[in-house]
Amino acid sequence: MSNVTKKVRTIKIDLDKCNGCRACEMICSASHANPKYSSNNPERSRIRLIRHPIKDVYLPVYAGEYAGAECAGRDKYVIDGKEYDECAFCRASCPSRTLFKEPDSGLPLKCDMCEGEDEPLCVKWCINDALVCEEREEEAEEAEEVKPGDMEMGLESLADKYGLQKIMETVARMSKKG
Amino acid sequence: MRYAETGFHLEIDLSRGSIERVESDPKLTTLYLGGLGTNARIVWDRVPPETEPFSPDNLLIFGTGLLCGTPAPGANRTIVTTYSPQTLLMAYSMMGGFWAPELKYAGYDKVIFRGKSPKLIYLWIHNDKVEIRDAAHLHGKGAVETQELIRQELKEPNAQVAAIGLAGENRVYTASIEHGRSSASRLGIGAVMGDKGIKAVAVRGTKDLHLARPEEFMKLCNEVMHYIKAREDKPIPGVMPILAGLGSPQEMLHIDEKWHTENFSWGNSRVRRKDFWTKEVEEKWKESQLGARTRLISCYNCPMKCGAIISLPGMSTYMMKCFTKLTYTMAAFVDDLDFGFRIAGRATEYGVDGFSTPQIMAFAFELKEAGILTDKDFAGCPSDNEGKFYWLLDRIVRREGIGDVLANGTHWAAKQIGKGAEAYAHNNIKKHEQLPLKLGMLNPVYFLMYCTGEKANITQIEGQFPQAPFLTMEEREDFVKDWIHVPDEKFKQYLLDWEIRGERSNPNYPTVDMSAEIVDWQEMMHYIDDALGMCAGLSSFPLKPPYHIHNLPHFISAATGLDIDEAGLTQVYNRNRNLIRAINIRRGLKRADEKPPEDHWRKRFPELEEKLLDRYYEFKGWNHDGIPTRETLRALDLGDVAEDLGRRGIITNE
Ligand code: SF4
Numbered sequence: 140m141s142n143v144t145k146k147v148r149t150i151k152i153d154l155d156k157c158n159g160c161r162a163c164e165m166i167c168s169a170s171h172a173n174p175k176y177s178s179n180n181p182e183r184s185r186i187r188l189i190r191h192p193i194k195d196v197y198l199p200v201y202a203g204e205y206a207g208a209e210c211a212g213r214d215k216y217v218i219d220g221k222e223y224d225e226c227a228f229c230r231a232s233c234p235s236r237t238l239f240k241e242p243d244s245g246l247p248l249k250c251d252m253c254e255g256e257d258e259p260l261c262v263k264w265c266i267n268d269a270l271v272c273e274e275r276e277e278e279a280e281e282a283e284e285v286k287p288g289d290m291e292m293g294l295e296s297l298a299d300k301y302g303l304q305k306i307m308e309t310v311a312r313m314s315k316k317g
Numbered sequence: 318m319r320y321a322e323t324g325f326h327l328e329i330d331l332s333r334g335s336i337e338r339v340e341s342d343p344k345l346t347t348l349y350l351g352g353l354g355t356n357a358r359i360v361w362d363r364v365p366p367e368t369e370p371f372s373p374d375n376l377l378i379f380g381t382g383l384l385c386g387t388p389a390p391g392a393n394r395t396i397v398t399t400y401s402p403q404t405l406l407m408a409y410s411m412m413g414g415f416w417a418p419e420l421k422y423a424g425y426d427k428v429i430f431r432g433k434s435p436k437l438i439y440l441w442i443h444n445d446k447v448e449i450r451d452a453a454h455l456h457g458k459g460a461v462e463t464q465e466l467i468r469q470e471l472k473e474p475n476a477q478v479a480a481i482g483l484a485g486e487n488r489v490y491t492a493s494i495e496h497g498r499s500s501a502s503r504l505g506i507g508a509v510m511g512d513k514g515i516k517a518v519a520v521r522g523t524k525d526l527h528l529a530r531p532e533e534f535m536k537l538c539n540e541v542m543h544y545i546k547a548r549e550d551k552p553i554p555g556v557m558p559i560l561a562g563l564g565s566p567q568e569m570l571h572i573d574e575k576w577h578t579e580n581f582s583w584g585n586s587r588v589r590r591k592d593f594w595t596k597e598v599e600e601k602w603k604e605s606q607l608g609a610r611t612r613l614i615s616c617y618n619c620p621m622k623c624g625a626i627i628s629l630p631g632m633s634t635y636m637m638k639c640f641t642k643l644t645y646t647m648a649a650f651v652d653d654l655d656f657g658f659r660i661a662g663r664a665t666e667y668g669v670d671g672f673s674t675p676q677i678m679a680f681a682f683e684l685k686e687a688g689i690l691t692d693k694d695f696a697g698c699p700s701d702n703e704g705k706f707y708w709l710l711d712r713i714v715r716r717e718g719i720g721d722v723l724a725n726g727t728h729w730a731a732k733q734i735g736k737g738a739e740a741y742a743h744n745n746i747k748k749h750e751q752l753p754l755k756l757g758m759l760n761p762v763y764f765l766m767y768c769t770g771e772k773a774n775i776t777q778i779e780g781q782f783p784q785a786p787f788l789t790m791e792e793r794e795d796f797v798k799d800w801i802h803v804p805d806e807k808f809k810q811y812l813l814d815w816e817i818r819g820e821r822s823n824p825n826y827p828t829v830d831m832s833a834e835i836v837d838w839q840e841m842m843h844y845i846d847d848a849l850g851m852c853a854g855l856s857s858f859p860l861k862p863p864y865h866i867h868n869l870p871h872f873i874s875a876a877t878g879l880d881i882d883e884a885g886l887t888q889v890y891n892r893n894r895n896l897i898r899a900i901n902i903r904r905g906l907k908r909a910d911e912k913p914p915e916d917h918w919r920k921r922f923p924e925l926e927e928k929l930l931d932r933y934y935e936f937k938g939w940n941h942d943g944i945p946t947r948e949t950l951r952a953l954d955l956g957d958v959a960e961d962l963g964r965r966g967i968i969t970n971e
Pocket residue numbers: 156157158159160161162163164188199261264265266267268269270
């Protein structure tokens with residue numbers, strides 16, 4: 140196995156700089172529309188702003204891994220006297236909440252770091268620099284890491300819900316119709 | 318498919334408790350775009366001019382602008398339209414924030430209320446599910462508090478709520494509709510909402526909003542974002558801080574209030590305190606503002622930060638924007654800004670307009686001093702300036718005692734009080750309280766804007782042309798260099814030639830002709846913004862904004878697929894402008910109403926002023942009384958409006 144360098148993108152989130160505009164949500168959902176930008180809908184965004192103005196809570200959260208089951212225990216952070224919602228910092232698309240799911244199908248959403256763009260678009264649209272992207276090169280051992288695509292993640296969640304067998308039957312039925 | 322808009326309205330009949338989802342006519346979008354334009358058409362078609370503001374037949378329309386919810390930065394305005402209880406004319410207040418985009422994502426462009434609910438209710442719109450819910454438990458609750466309570470009871474932290482406070486429930490003529498950091502405050506629309514028995518409208522939407530030509534549209538949006546960044550790094554020199562940058566006046570950001578505190582009038586718009594802003598005051602005010610402000614915040618999809626979260630010990634948190642920090646402070650003659658933040662908090666919960674309300678109170682205390690109102694009217698009122706104001710604010714929103722009279726605003730209160738009180742209601746236009754600004758030399762452009770603004774609010778018409786000439790030719794040349802916003806090159810020359818003193822200075826320069834043209838351009842930009850739901854703070858209000866007459870047609874075309882160019886957009890502006898004029902004319906607006914407060918300028922020029930008004934009317938295609946002519950209306954596809962005015966004998970044979 141040979142060493143390779145890969146680019147790692149880290150997004151630095153500065154909560155103090157967030158003005159709550161949700162431009163990040165808008166642009167993320169628009170750029171993932173098909174065709175690109177043809178529609179937008181913050182509910183489809185892979186970054187969501189958890190926002191309670193009265194409590195001065197402004198917390199952008201990125202969609203992370205799909206979680207088939209919810210956690211047994213939950214966490215709740217209090218920082219500087221501000222209480223954040225249960226699971227607020229968690230990135231999982233998890234059955235316990237509606238966050239990071241397609242509004243119509245309920246399929247999980249995950250941030251793909253805007254692969255193919257010069258810069259993550261949420262970062263580009265956050266001109267107040269609450270979101271800043273840092274890129275660095277890292278030595279990695281494995282050659283190629285297999286990343287699950289949107290469809291694979293969606294299928295996985297469907298499999299959790301209906302069982303793999305049921306899905307295969309459905310696909311078979313659908314392909315006959317088509 | 319409809320693009321940029323959803324193509325659906327919600328029609329709510331409160332008397333019958335019915336809810337309908339109605340497809341809108343795409344032809345209206347072509348003619349009036351959306352927002353204010355289509356709201357106005359609905360008012361014209363459906364609310365007869367005899368309708369009292371508090372009649373069940375009056376409509377209350379929450380209209381989103383055509384571009385709201387699209388990726389266009391700053392397109393987030395809700396335009397609330399009804400007949401105003403105060404001016405009796407058409408009211409259209411706007412609010413920013415997040416409500417309009419949310420309504421679009423829920424699948425609607427407008428919510429149209431008619432009738433009256435027998436008991437207090439709120440409307441809950443969740444995509445296709447729309448219900449009228451009981452709001453008995455929200456009676457008397459604060460406008461900010463109500464928004465939070467509704468979100469909690471619906472278990473929808475992301476619902477966007479617009480609510481009234483006690484003032485709206487009690488039909489106070491200066492009642493506002495509050496929504497997060499934004500509000501639709503002017504002209505008493507909160508009173509109409511309260512009269513209809515609507516405590517709040519809550520929305521949650523999770524649907525897609527479509528664009529006709531996405532690539533093209535995003536290119537334009539990226540250009541705007543780029544321009545905003547560059548423009549923020551390059552404030553305009555030679556003008557006061559709030560005019561140098563973009564956004565609504567950056568009152569939450571700036572500490573330096575020398576200009577406002579020394580140039581605006583204190584009390585009942587009476588006294589200028591030319592040495593107010595000392596080092597000491599500056600230090601204290603800075604401490605107050607930084608102590609009260611926990612975060613600067615924006616509206617949906619906008620990088621500016623025009624609002625702030627205000628948190629003070631011993632009171633609930635609220636959000637503020639614009640001048641409200643100063644209006645109460647200055648009207649009450651209190652030198653401590655902390656008072657401004659505290660009383661504004663209470664006023665926001667009550668839901669009142671921060672411009673008119675302090676003036677009403679200052680007016681009342683002047684009447685007391687003059688012996689027109691008596692000690693009996695103020696029984697129980699504390700004697701210190703702060704206490705007095707809190708006391709009277711409570712009476713007004715509760716309509717208790719003298720508060721009941723004052724709750725109708727200075728114009729109507731003065732009429733009712735009599736005994737010469739009318740002379741004290743000296744700062745109104747069309748019965749509506751104005752900025753407490755008293756100046757020396759008449760400015761012809763501002764004269765026209767004050768007179769003819771359909772909304773009777775100077776900030777809703779001014780903007781693209783500097784308020785005053787630059788001192789040196791060098792500054793002027795510098796300013797016009799990148800002034801791409803002008804609809805015509807001649808405006809650059811007007812500015813270059815405009816002097817502080819001498820022949821080419823106020824009041825004779827800009828000339829009568831130029832003044833009409835300048836006003837037309839400035840108001841055109843506001844009418845376009847109000848149809849698109851674009852924030853004036855990124856468009857019609859500041860100097861050299863990212864949006865202007867040359868790029869807006871492209872935004873509209875790419876978003877909607879309508880092919881509209883500058884000439885087409887100008888035509889829509891003229892149509893909307895004339896339709897609103899026709900609505901108000903049909904409501905009884907007269908030339909005689911079109912005048913600034915008598916004392917707005919010390920130096921007045923009656924003959925010139927008549928000429929200015931004549932020329933402006935003529936320029937617009939109106940007759941001597943400010944009524945659009947048949948030809949004007951017909952050329953704008955408003956033939957039916959002309960006919961109606963003809964039938965009523967308002968337009969006579971021409
Ligand atoms: S774009 Fe930036 S400032 Fe706006 S909500 Fe997102 S993180 Fe906050």
